[in-house]
Amino acid sequence: MHDDGHGPGPARRQDQGAARHEHGHSHHRAHSPSHEGARAAGRLRHRLAHLLTPHSHESADRLDPALEASARGLRALWVSLAVLGATAAVQAVVVVLSGSVALLGDTVHNTADALTAVPLGIAFLLGRRAANRRFTYGYGRAEDLAGLAIVLTIGASAAFAGWTAFERLLSPRPVEHVPAVAVAALVGFAGNEWVARYRIRVGRSIGSAALVADGLHARTDGFTSLAVLAGAGGSALGWQAADPVVGLAITAAIALMLRDAAREVLRRVMDAVDPALVDRAERALSAVEGVHGVGELRLRWIGHRLRAEVAVVVDGEATVRQAHAIAVDAEHALLHAVPRLTAALVHADPAPVAGQADPHLALAHHARV
Structure with a gap:
């Protein structure tokens, strides 16, 4: 989650973000060179766009x-x-x-x-x-x-x-x-x-x-x-x-x-929001490279500012840093797409694999009926 002026410092946020975007996988393999190259090219295009249209998302x-x-x-x-x-x-x-x-x-x-x-x-x-x-x-x-x-x-x-x-x-x-x-x-x-x-x-x-x-x-x-x-x-x-x-x-x-x-x-x-804002947020997230699906998405007003919480599906073989990078890109897309959004907490879920247990199984008994 990007800081909105009240949270921990940048280095600590990166450590916390990496931890929360990881689901306990102890063994990962790197993405293929072609995939990494595509991501690098996408990031370069985005940075050039920022240079042509200067703005910032610092707290x-x-x-x-x-x-x-x-x-x-x-x-x-x-x-x-x-x-x-x-x-x-x-x-x-x-x-x-x-x-x-x-x-x-x-x-x-x-x-x-x-x-x-x-x-x-x-x-x-x-x-x-x-x-x-x-x-x-x-x-x-x-x-x-x-x-x-x-x-x-x-x-x-x-x-x-x-x-x-x-x-x-x-x-x-x-x-x-x-x-x-x-x-x-x-x-x-x-x-x-x-x-x-x-x-x-x-x-x-x-x-x-x-x-x-x-x-x-x-x-x-x-x-x-x-x-x-x-x-x-x-x-x-x-x-x-x-x-x-x-x-x-x-x-x-x-x-x-x-x-x-x-x-x-x-x-x-009662935390109601315009459904059109939810639709806009989902479209923005779906367009982010590396996001294979959008899970639970919540928006709420706090005064006249919006905050978001969302789970996105990523490649289950991604490393912690790769999953965190995708989550940061997802939050960045939300900040651009949703008016008056000041922060978003993005949680990365691994894509389901046939024959493997649900990584959230340990939380099942906490689910509300």
Whole structure:
């Protein structure tokens, strides 16, 4: 496995890699000269390609984009907090003047949306901390916990908005300063839509499901602001129930958005990945010289970064160094093929031979039923 900034030194990694890519074979024969020549030619072509397209897979070079992604996420959060905070402040003033429960629900939701930047910001900061002997994968999963906090915040704001609108529906009263309510609704829509576009763009760029969920949250808030505008129009026409009815409609819209955001966040917590990424990884591995087959392949998100674990089938007569070289080539191919992949643990299995026992037989009694 290539180091991602938190593991042992290069020499030690090579020793560990050689050990884990060997399955206890005590006798090996070297590959034929023609085979070795083909591998040497392939390596030469690859090195020439690297010279023409300079890049690196050293740990520091791979860590910098990850830190840059966290910095971009933090910047998106603080900018969003400022914009939504200003939007909610304008709406709050109008709520006090008008008494509109529809606008109150929208204001509360905008405030909650702005405050979700706090747990997500903490998660991004934690994710930049180095892995240690207790948190051996680092702190990236804090981002998933922040996503859960966002989902709970959305649910709480929906409950508050719905209860307030229901109470007003039972005891309707006219809305005052209707033009101001309409302006505040337009301000809410503009602020939320801008924040939604910004968060979703950055979230997808850095692979943060929590930030994308927060962006979808803001987009729904923008449409609920337009619903407040409709309620203001109904109140201007003398329909007193328009304001609480729109408030209930806003609650329903929040509930729908809550379902989508919760599904995305829970999938991430359960280590779900896009199957297309698995297909891409398998194709990349199958194209590596010396890989005769792809066994178990696992991908998982840790924050907004991916890690992989895979078993590849190699020639059973390969030496330890040859098997390790194939495993390194396989990891290299994965790093190129799978976006936001920072490390892969590649395990080399010998190709099965008729009449020989399965080399994993000693592990059979540990298999889960």
